[in-house]
Amino acid sequence: MNQLISFFFGFVLLLALAACESTPKNTSLGKSVKTVPLSSVFRLTKLKEIDAAILEAIGDGKAPGAVLRIANSGHVYRKVYGDKSIKPKRSAMQYETIFDAASLTKVIATAPSIALLVEQGEISLNDKVNRWIPGFKKNGKGAITIRHLLTHTSGLRPGLSLRQEWIGVETAIEKAKAERITFQPNTRFVYSDINFILLGEIVRLASGHSLDKFAKKNIFQPLGMRDTGFQPSSEKLGNIAPTEKLGEIILHGEVHDPTARRMGGVAGHAGLFTTAKDLGVFASMMLNNGNSGGRRIFSKETIELMTTSQTAPDIKIQRGLGWDISSPYSSPRGNHFDLGSYGHTGWTGCSIWIDPSTGTSVVLMTSRVHPDGSGNVIDLRRKVATLAAESLRHFSFGASDSARVISHKAVLNGADALRMRPDILPKGSRVGLITNHTGHDRNRNSTLDFLLTAKHVQLRALFSPEHGLYGNLDEKVADATDANSGLKIFSLYGDNRKPLKDQLSGIDSLIFDIQDIGCRFYTYISTMGLAMEAAGEAGVKFIVLDRVNPIGAAKVEGPVRLGKTDFIAFHDIPVKHGMTVGELAQMFNSERSYNVKLQVVKIQEWSRSQTFEKTGQPWTNPSPNMRNITQAMLYPGIGLLETALSVGRGTDTPFEVIGAPYINDVLLAKRLNALGQEGVMFVPIRFTPSASVHQSKACGGVNIIITDRTKLKPVLLGIDIARELYSIYPKQFPLLKVNRLLCHPPTIKAIKEGKTIEQIKKIWQPGLERFYKRRAEFLIYN
Secondary structure, three states: OHHHHHHHHHHHHOOEEOOOOOOOOOOOOOEOOOOOEHHHOEOHHHHHHHHHHHHHHHHOOOOOEEEEEEEEOOEEEEEEEEEEEOOOOOEEOOOOOEEEOOOHHHHHHHHHHHHHHHHOOOOOOOOEHHHHOOOOOOOOOOOOEHHHHHOOOOOOOOOOOOOOOOOOHHHHHHHHHHOOOOOOOOOOOOOOHHHHHHHHHHHHHHHOOOHHHHHHHHHHHHHOOOOOEEOOOHHHHHHEOOOOEEOOEEOOOOOOOHHHHHOOOOOOOOOEEEOHHHHHHHHHHHHOOOEEOOEEOOOHHHHHHHHOOOOOOOOOOEEOOOOEEEOOOOHHHOOOOOOOOEEEEOOOOOEEEEEOOOOEEEEEEOOOOOOOOOOOOHHHHHHHHHHHHHHEOOOOOOOOHHHHHHHHOOOEOHHHHHHHOHHHOOOOEEEEEEEOOOOEOOOOOEHHHHHHHOOOEEEEEEEEOOOOOOOOOOOOOOOEEOOOOOOEEEEOOOOOOOOOHHHHOOOOEEEEEOOOOOEOOOOHHHHHHHHHHHHHHHOOEEEEEOOOOOOOOOOOEEEEOOOOOEOOEOOOOEEEOOOOHHHHHHHHHHHOOOOOOEEEEOOEOOOOOOOHHHOOOOOOOOOOOOOOHHHHHHHHHHHHHOOOOEOOOOOOOOOOEEEEOOOOHHHHHHHHHHOOOOOEEEEEEEEOOOOOOOOOOOEEEEEEEEOOHHHOOHHHHHHHHHHHHHHHOOOOOOHHHHHHHHOOHHHHHHHHOOOOHHHHHHHHHHHHHHHHHHHHOOOOOO
């Protein structure tokens, strides 16, 4: 009863604040940073529920007090509750209270410092830890990279042993070097302080400054985070919330974490002290893509890199660079903020969660370990975050959570990854680029422009495929000069299809960034294969910025090529191969014995069954007559026929119509509809193409309408059309020409003999079964 009376007495001193950060601490409830009524931004009933939840937790002994800060698009609600300390004497909580942030150190100091060094080109996320900490590789740790440390997928134990007495940073690093891995890197998630102890040391070695000094100079001071840092001075002691009793004293202004204490208070995993206000400033910078008050702290790409999933696709836990996205530690996300949000917790009772989709940050500061270590705020964090989302007047509960997840878990092609991970290209790289107008990121920023302006690399040469750099040519392409950069554009669809050795002189990496269609006779993969061969011969590294297969990569269809290598039939693969360019590059390198040093920059957040419209990526016509995803879906089958009849080139709907002057459109549509092909129907039409086969001739034919993309089998569709045309018009329809792109004489023979589509499929099956086994070795994505 006495404890309860004391608790309620403490709340006579409760301070309520809802205002901009510069207002006095006794500002009355009801204002926000933009001086609009609080009720226009937040639902006041939900704010009261948050108050009640925090008061209940304090009453139950979960924490002595708390500071809450909720920000949404510039509007701030803040409030203080209970006590800063209970022992040795009771003192009221203040908004300016400084807290031991514990593991928030990882995401406010250490990971951002590493990310900044990556942005500056000083280190790479793919650097082996042993590069920076010699001797680390022993005991099976040689494969561990900086990225593995940041994502807690290194295989290291959760923490250093404290059973024996030891002291000092050097000793801690030696102990980390002596550790053994408990599992292979990048296969599991195990939260580990050792990871960030090592990262703190890497900051020192790469920058020449200790972690505390580097973070202060490059992050805290530019942001005006005046009360954030390691080893707080004695002048600030009165504002610091004490933590736990240690022996006969209560830790006050000294780091709570025992390992960080042994390391002198500055460590990559713990040791930072901060306030709710300073964390709010940091969160605002993150939400503003690295900008704060007109000053850029990080690039937009670095912010994306830090806050999107960097764990392997088969690891269910999702972590950014330090940041928690989805894991057992994600209680501060609550029930509503989506999987595009991120945050972190600290052992002592502090937490931060940031939701870019709503422009919201929630900071909850407690010293739950005061005075005896028995407090617990895990459930409180979840309640506060859930109610914080519900308090936002503009938070749309009508949209499903999954819809928000999709919008924020956008598929990222290799070109996007290159911007988010500039360390993919080491500092000083001299690169060549094979690209065209499709080589851009999800915001349509071209890879060419990125490489031209990147300070850490030199773009030395430019190569273009069929249709040229701008994708607007339908004939032989000559060498040219890029007007913007002045670089010579070497055509790979002119006198040469393969880069010449002297064109690769002075280049150490050749980058390929072109959107493919997913069809064997679409020539961009041929260009890639020949360029890989040239790179291997010249000793140049080949980098593929992988892109989604726009027609999906789960299904394979059509016969495997028979015959010799041709520019329109480059490799022994089916017509619809079900692979990305990155996967094909791996296959080519192995099966064609190129022995080129190959790197595939992988797609993120994509599954094989996803077709282009489900990725969130912008469509750019890969070639003049490939104008939408419908045409791309039909292309592997309808494209087969374009040497034998018009497939709509010279019309507004290429690959959606087929025809010839001798065709009775009504009859053909009737015959094709009678076949019962799933996913399509046929409408009789007449048209006059202005280009290609049957140019300027009136043609009868059909318009092919997709009714269900999931059931569409385009190659079977093309073969069925060829079968019907040969059946109706055996003398007029030039069946042999179909083999130019099909590259499978047994199929042509079967059509001539009147075989059914099922009989033809059986002819394909042995080759397909062998291909499936070959293909499996090179698949990257689930």
